[in-house]
Amino acid sequence: MTLDLIDVRDLVGHPGASKTESLRGTVEALGTELARVPEDLPIGGLLLLESVVEGILVSGAVEGVLQLHCARCLKEFEQVFSVPIYELFVSEPDPDADDYPLDPDGELDPEQMVRDVVGVELPFSPLCEPDCLGLCATCGGDKNLGACPGHQQIDPRWDGLEQLFKQTEH
Ligand SMILES: [Zn+2]
Numbered sequence: 493m494t495l496d497l498i499d500v501r502d503l504v505g506h507p508g509a510s511k512t513e514s515l516r517g518t519v520e521a522l523g524t525e526l527a528r529v530p531e532d533l534p535i536g537g538l539l540l541l542e543s544v545v546e547g548i549l550v551s552g553a554v555e556g557v558l559q560l561h562c563a564r565c566l567k568e569f570e571q572v573f574s575v576p577i578y579e580l581f582v583s584e585p586d587p588d589a590d591d592y593p594l595d596p597d598g599e600l601d602p603e604q605m606v607r608d609v610v611g612v613e614l615p616f617s618p619l620c621e622p623d624c625l626g627l628c629a630t631c632g633g634d635k636n637l638g639a640c641p642g643h644q645q646i647d648p649r650w651d652g653l654e655q656l657f658k659q660t661e662h
């Protein structure tokens with residue numbers, strides 16, 4: 493399943509006409525290792541579609557849920573997003589412009605637009621909390637859960653070895 497096409501036959505060629513439509517559907521394979529849009533959760537948002545001389549002007553917002561992994565502690569968490577949209581769909585897009593193509597049959601495919609606007613909003617380094625402490629370099633434990641019990645005391649069996657290291661350092 494992907495995003496539903498939006499029928500704009502009633503708008504094409506009628507500058508000044510407008511209507512609102514909801515985004516419906518899902519997107520596949522949108523995201524990075526640490527931040528992605530789940531393929532089984534719907535994308536939403538309300539769009540205002542306005543017929544202009546050049547084509548169809550789309551404004552509004554894309555909304556959904558991001559599945560994130562904390563860049564420090566790797567914990568998985570979710571975050572809702574709402575990204576503003578202001579894009580133009582034209583029947584013959586100029587390759588040098590950022591416009592999107594409008595299907596000659598009068599259907600507007602919002603998928604590429606959604607991929608682009610959500611793609612640039614994906615956090616490069618998501619954090620579960622702004623002050624996440626991350627993982628312990630010694631034991632790999634989550635430092636947000638408190639002190640690591642595992643290596644608070646050094647295993648007595650290593651005491652002798654440690655003394656040896658200290659001596660050889662000097
Ligand atoms: Zn974290």
Ligand SMILES: [Zn+2]
Nearest residue numbers: 628631633640
């Ligand atoms: Zn530790």
